[in-house]
Amino acid sequence: DPEDLRARSARLQHAMAAGFAGALRARTLAEQEAIAQAALKAQGVVAEALHASEARFRAVFEGAAIGIGIADLDGNVLQVNEALMRMFGIADPLLGGRRATEWTHPDDAPQTWRLYEELVRGEREHYHVEKAFYRPDGTVLWTNLTVSLLRDADGTPQYQLALMEDTTERRLLNLRLRYEATHDALTGLPNRSFFFERLEKALNAGPGQRFGLCYLD
Incomplete structure (x- = not known):
């Protein structure tokens, strides 16, 4: 019977379409779940890496000299x-x-x-x-x-x-050593090294700069 054949064919097509749609929906849901799981895993990895990085910084920050x-x-x-x-x-x-x-x-x-x-x-x-x-x-x-x-x-x-x-102590030590190198140990007065250092500085002051010099023994 042609009518019966067409009816069975329509039911078969409907069943195939429903099955395809169901399979497609199931595949889409599975892909979405996989993506969600991957995102959660990535977030976990990032969070762990961030936590480890923060822990390392905290250890350095608190323990540094x-x-x-x-x-x-x-x-x-x-x-x-x-x-x-x-x-x-x-x-x-x-x-x-x-x-x-x-x-x-x-x-x-x-x-x-x-x-x-x-x-x-x-x-x-x-x-x-x-x-x-x-x-x-x-x-x-x-x-x-x-x-x-x-x-x-x-x-x-x-x-x-x-x-x-x-560097405070190092600087004070350097200043002390410099003072001892340019001053007499007994009198505390500037010595020859100090004199020639200042003289060189005055001579290198540049053109147009004048200075006076009085040398007493």
Whole structure:
């Protein structure tokens, strides 16, 4: 019967279409599940790597013998380690909310703050200077200072990281040795080395510079 044949054919096509649609839906769901599982696994790997990286940084930050400080681009001190706190003779890890720009010193090299401004503008990645700081008790702390720029994932400047080595004792020793080399041990008066050093400096002062000399034995 042609009508019966067409009916059976239609039912067969419908069943095949339903089966194909079901198989396609099951495959899509399986792929989505696989993608979700892969994403979760990737997130887990990233989280583990981030945790391990943070743990390594924390170990270095807390155990380092040199001073380490983190500040924002406005110079607000966010965090310092114990070594830096010992250098400054303080107990407050936030340094009393101070800003890095407050730590000026008359003996700062002229280019120190120019380098600082270039760094916070993102024009340089790091700089290294010898810099003096005032401690809360009024004494002077001399350091070898390295400041690096920290950027976010998009490359935008975000923080600055300072590494400080205390060179105060070394500097005082060098000054003492220099004083002993240029002054008489008994009288404390400048010796011949000091005289010739100053004379050479005066002679090299440049054209148009005049000076007087009086030599007494």
